[in-house]
Amino acid sequence: MAQQIIFFILAVVIAVFSVMAVTSKHIIRSATYLLFVLLGTAGLYLLLGYNYLFAVQIAVYAGGVMVLFIFAILLTNRPGEDLRKELAVRRYAAGLTALVGLAFCGHIIYYNVKKVSSLVAQSDLTPQQLGHTMMGTDKYQYLLPFETISILLLACIVGAIMIARKR
């Protein structure tokens, strides 16, 4: 029962704040609502039993990415200036697109997904298991993506510095 209540609270928080994040007038408030959405997502990971993903979500998303966002907002925002909206017709078209997509996918999920769902208990993931899976080259082990990510991070650091430096 406690799990259901926690899930319900997290779901309401995520739904309300994700809608508020895209409709808010001030961009710094949008970033704050995005932070709440990311923290709620971390809570969902914890509820599903993936503690490591919870820690990564908090550290990388709620920590690093949010700091980047707030940094960029403070660098590019003129104080006291509201965001300009798109044309009204484009906003209505965007809302219509989102609602149609929501109805379509919601219909599919509601009528088709429940046939395959059942939550089977699984043993806790140990750090040893995670490390072996990340550092092996066998089937279902992920050394190659891990190394690719490291090269991507290096390229990203170099690229970001090259783009943002003063000439």
Add this chain to the structure above:
Amino acid sequence: MDILNNIFAGQIPIEAYLGVSLIMFFAGVYGFLSRKSMLMILISIELMLNAADINFVVFNRYLYPGHLEGFYFALFTIAIAACETAVAIAIIINIYRNLSSVEVGNLDQMKE
């Protein structure tokens, strides 16, 4: 309401998680299409990526318990999203330095 009954009796059904990520994803779609500021567009992209992450993890937990494919996919997606945000924000700051504005309507001149 079937879903509400399912939520408060027994275990949490998979479609409850999928519904949460669905709302998050289409909030992101709406923000992406209806905002002018590039930072708002980036925030919307983060929402969509996050919804996809939730889906990976939920499908892994419910449909393939004991396996780790969705888990690692979500992990690597988080890393790629962090990279993408860093590069995008560098580009946005550079654009702001050149054009004094971060609105997409002003972006018809990338290089003069």
